Amino acid sequence: MAELCKRGVRAVGVPATIDNDIPGTDFSIGFDTAVNTGVEAVNRLRDTATSHERIFVVETMGRHSGQLALAVGVAGGAESILIPELPSDLDGAVAKLERGIARGKVHSIIVVAEGAAKGFEVAEEIERRMGTEIRVTVLGHVQRGGTPTAFDRLLASRMGAKAVDALASGHSNVMVAVSGTQLKLVPLDEVLGVEKQIDLEVYRLAEDLAR
Incomplete structure (x- = not known):
């Protein structure tokens, strides 16, 4: 233009x-529609996670930006959110899961932006560390339609x-x-050539809500 x-x-x-x-x-x-699509998916997966006592990794779009994953994670009540703007903290994610299990929580959701890590790779690493089966859902292009x-x-x-x-x-x-x-x-x-910054206050809110 x-x-x-x-x-x-x-x-x-x-x-x-x-x-x-x-x-x-x-x-x-388009952002609000994609967020709502992602939250609906997380809500449905949480029903399954709760009834079958599972941990789910949900991969959203966002190759260079974690705006979508962050919004979906906060609105969907995810226990951990991984975004490309910040170092992927798998140690922290595993620690949260283990603390939850110690409190009797038998289901969790991890939301990861595709640019932060691949959902299946995150699941494999958590499985290796915790010895528990992790399910993965890649939302993919379903977020672009509807x-x-x-x-x-x-x-x-x-x-x-x-x-x-x-x-x-x-x-x-x-x-x-x-x-x-x-x-x-x-x-x-x-606007051109400028990178939009993530709202760290929202990210900290996500961390606080997941405690």
């Missing part, structure tokens, strides 16, 4: 990715209208972004 703008074509961008890894905006279109949530539909409608208004007002080389509850225009120069 930046290249189009350089050639004199006026353009306004709208962020749309389930990874929610575009900087400058709180949310991207009916959009009401939040995503509303967000797409608002962003689309904002983009059209921006073009009509003469704006170009900008992106529509979410900031809190408001929409704003962000220069593309502030």
